[in-house]
């Protein structure tokens with residue numbers, strides 16, 4: 454598989470080796486799976502500081518089932534939807 458090129462959700466830089474990302478799996482206010490990659494801790498922190506993500510309600514378990522909602526441990530080799 455080809456390694457995926459990510460686009461940082463905050464600064465729009467493109468990069469490989471995604472380590473930081475937002476995952477809508479963990480928030481109740483999303484009805485679809487959205488991944489928002491961040492190029493590093495600075496953009497990840499900036500996202501937390503400039504949005505109200507910390508106030509969003511946690512998704513209650515059980516989490517939704519199906520391929521769209523599988524646990525993601527690595528975003529480099531998967532197709533994901535972002536926004």
Ligand SMILES: [Zn+2]
Nearest residue numbers: 461464492496
């Ligand atoms: Zn960035």
